[in-house]
Amino acid sequence: MVTWLEMPLRSSGAQPSLRAKYDVGNAVVMLSETTAYVALADPKAANELLQHPDVQRLTANNLKTIQPGGPLSWEALERQAEALNHRGVGRGPVGLGDLISSLTRKARIHECSGCARRRRGLNRIPVWGWWRSQKLTPQPDGSP
Incomplete structure (x- = not known):
């Protein structure tokens, strides 16, 4: 689940900067003239940012009133935020379904519910990082 936050831009002198x-760490950030809209898939990071008094959580109704800048919709931006949360070393193997999904996203083919079901099924076939899921058990001589 993605949490949308609204926060002000960093100000340096008289003019706000575009940050x-x-x-925000691993997040998708949309900038307006005075505000940053941040999509986070990590609930812990979102809660830490919400501790600041000038950071607010956005609801689905809030997002309907705001036009995202650029050609992407809010849903596409949410998918990007979720993908950011799933990347990284030590997160487990990459499945065939995620690989195909990544390629089709780059070709700008949208994922429907059937595609999502197929992706989950194909993810049972690891294509990269399969060694991460194997547990190392120490041998009596001390080697892994």
Whole structure:
């Protein structure tokens, strides 16, 4: 689940810069003239940012009133935020379904519910990082 936050831009002198006021980590950021809209798939990071008094959580109704800048919709931006949360070393193997989904996204083919079901099924076939899912058990001589 993606959490949308609204925060002011970082100000340096008289003019605001084109950066969010706080460090957002792995997030998708949409900028307006005075505000940064941040999509986070990590609930812990979202809760830490919500501790600041000038950061607010956006609801689905709030997002309907705001026009995203650029050609992407809010849903497409949410998918990007979720993908950011799933990347990284040590997160497990990459399945065939995720690989195909990544290629079709780059070709601008949208994923329907049937595609999502197929992706989950194909993810049972690891194509990269399969060694991450194997548990290392120490041998009596101390080698892994």
